[in-house]
Amino acid sequence: MANKVHVKTGDKVTILSGKDKDKQGKVLSVFPKEGKVIVEGVNIVKRHTKPTRENPQGGIIEREGAVESSKVMLVCPRCNKPTRAAKKFLQDGNKVRQCKKCSEVIDK
Known part of the structure; x- marks a missing residue:
């Protein structure tokens, strides 16, 4: 696996x-x-x-x-700082990565 x-x-x-x-x-x-x-x-x-x-x-x-x-x-591409990635679920059910510092969505 x-x-x-x-x-x-x-x-x-x-x-x-x-x-x-x-x-x-x-x-x-x-x-x-x-x-x-x-x-x-x-x-x-x-x-x-x-x-x-x-x-x-x-x-x-x-x-x-x-x-x-x-x-x-x-x-993070927006704040240009090292960050951990949080998982965020969108309305359509897709899962994206999000910056823990500025809350910017990393996956487009």
Whole structure:
């Protein structure tokens, strides 16, 4: 059974702990089974690659590594502050995320 992750692809998040603490970035992908997310510009790892047809030079490639989802916090697009997401039920029965600080609906 897949675990729930509190952020979605495309959300702006801030890092709570680690070497990249207080950095902000956009969520590129989410892995609910592992409970991890990949954030743009955070946890850069180096990968040594052999030459291939696509990359005839080979060499060292830098890319983002996965971060525990518990170490990221959602940033509200309106007040631009890290916040927890509250669940709000709309009249039509849909469920959306809401900022706990300014009550702005995060999901459009």
